[in-house]
Amino acid sequence: MQNINAILLLYHHPVKTNAPTIKEHVNAFSDHSRFKTWKINTALGFPATLKNYNFNVNVLHYSLFGHPISLGKQFLSYLSSVKNSYKIAFFQDEHEYWSERAAFINSIDLDCVYTLFEPRYFDATYGKCTKVPKILYNLTGYVSDQMNDFASQCLKAYEDRNIDIGYRARKLPYYLGRGAQEKSFIGEEFKKRGQNLDLKIDIETDEASRIYGEAWYRFLADCKAVLGVEAGTSVIDLDDVLRTQYAELCAGAPEISFPKCSFEDFHDEYLKPYEDRIFYRTISPRHFEAAAFRICQILFEGKYSGILKPMEHYIPLKKDFTNFDDVIKMFMDTQLRSKIVDNAYRDLIDSGAYSYEKFIKQFDEELIAEGFSPEIDTEESRMVSIQLERGKFRKHLYMLISGFRQLQFPGRKFFKPFLKPILKFLGI
Numbered sequence: 001m002q003n004i005n006a007i008l009l010l011y012h013h014p015v016k017t018n019a020p021t022i023k024e025h026v027n028a029f030s031d032h033s034r035f036k037t038w039k040i041n042t043a044l045g046f047p048a049t050l051k052n053y054n055f056n057v058n059v060l061h062y063s064l065f066g067h068p069i070s071l072g073k074q075f076l077s078y079l080s081s082v083k084n085s086y087k088i089a090f091f092q093d094e095h096e097y098w099s100e101r102a103a104f105i106n107s108i109d110l111d112c113v114y115t116l117f118e119p120r121y122f123d124a125t126y127g128k129c130t131k132v133p134k135i136l137y138n139l140t141g142y143v144s145d146q147m148n149d150f151a152s153q154c155l156k157a158y159e160d161r162n163i164d165i166g167y168r169a170r171k172l173p174y175y176l177g178r179g180a181q182e183k184s185f186i187g188e189e190f191k192k193r194g195q196n197l198d199l200k201i202d203i204e205t206d207e208a209s210r211i212y213g214e215a216w217y218r219f220l221a222d223c224k225a226v227l228g229v230e231a232g233t234s235v236i237d238l239d240d241v242l243r244t245q246y247a248e249l250c251a252g253a254p255e256i257s258f259p260k261c262s263f264e265d266f267h268d269e270y271l272k273p274y275e276d277r278i279f280y281r282t283i284s285p286r287h288f289e290a291a292a293f294r295i296c297q298i299l300f301e302g303k304y305s306g307i308l309k310p311m312e313h314y315i316p317l318k319k320d321f322t323n324f325d326d327v328i329k330m331f332m333d334t335q336l337r338s339k340i341v342d343n344a345y346r347d348l349i350d351s352g353a354y355s356y357e358k359f360i361k362q363f364d365e366e367l368i369a370e371g372f373s374p375e376i377d378t379e380e381s382r383m384v385s386i387q388l389e390r391g392k393f394r395k396h397l398y399m400l401i402s403g404f405r406q407l408q409f410p411g412r413k414f415f416k417p418f419l420k421p422i423l424k425f426l427g428i
Helices: 020-032 048-052 073-081 098-107 145-154 178-194 214-221 241-249 263-271 285-292 324-332 334-350 356-369 378-389 392-406 412-426
Strands: 002-011 037-041 053-060 086-090 112-115 134-137 163-168 201-204 223-228 231-233 280-282 296-300 315-317
Touching: 002 020, 002 378, 020 037, 020 145, 020 214, 020 356, 037 378, 048 053, 048 073, 048 378, 145 214, 145 285, 163 178, 163 214, 178 201, 178 223, 178 231, 178 263, 178 296, 178 324, 214 223, 214 285, 223 285, 241 263, 285 296, 285 334, 296 324, 296 334, 315 324, 324 334
Parallel strands: 002 037, 002 053, 053 086, 086 112, 112 134, 163 201, 163 223, 223 296, 296 315
Antiparallel strands: 231 280
């Protein structure tokens, strides 16, 4: 293997519209790091030439760690073989699958974890379950140049926005705790209470109504206010007991399903010992997006990583909705609303305090402290790029046609006979 003084970033992103925050996080390394970074999308398969190189630093993106982990045998074998490489993983959705997570971390001798857990919980989570030597705290996402540019291009005057209060969420399984239920509850309850108000409300909490890609940004640009809660969950199940119990209750039901009992019944029976035992709530990219698009945020009261402050950056809504009428009055106060919007834009966006550029600078400093240098041979870099790019277009085309095969559309039967021969020709 040839040693390469650079970063290899592995991520997973199917060729379909997805939340823009994922690609923004991925692209931040190549956009802002002083270290040369090569990005490989594991959804396109293992590049045959990768086995020839040993990158000094391997970064595993959080998009890899769904269930199951989006790393095939070849990627896992590669990570195990590059024993002198410094391996870093970014984790999110850390509420479950701890036995699998710990086994993976220990099997590849991971050197560093970036986590959403606050430092006071490092020992109770990764310290308890793994042998990873370095644990660092970070946020779910930061402010990207792409998002700021899109917000500037789409920015509308308040009087030209068609939606007074907008929101999108999905229902989450009971076993994730009361905090996870807040994400749909705030939308459902606000929509019910606001139906007789003289306001245009666009609030949905079902999966079919989710909005992705640039369409999400266009939706935000049309909103005067959005609802919100803290990201994360209020239940952390290190032993994977609750998920198993929940699956038994929902046996035979859809993938994300709900037992016949109410949440409160399930909570009293199973969740009480776990609820908020380990705090796992944080600010989310949605709050930065709202600030960038100059949208007034109406949020459940919470910590928000110590960044958002009530009545300074958002209008606080009590979780029992007892101040609902007051919240509506505050939202209708254009002077107050404008002040809150300006404060959020000033502190979250204009300050640059939460930009990807600043975060990646800190990331680079951690690598330099570990003894790595960002210098790289220009000719070597060019040759590695040529090798790793081989067949990439073909793989993209293969994935696009594979996805096209699953779509239902008029005239599909006329195209179907041609798809199989094309896929066979493009097969990797």
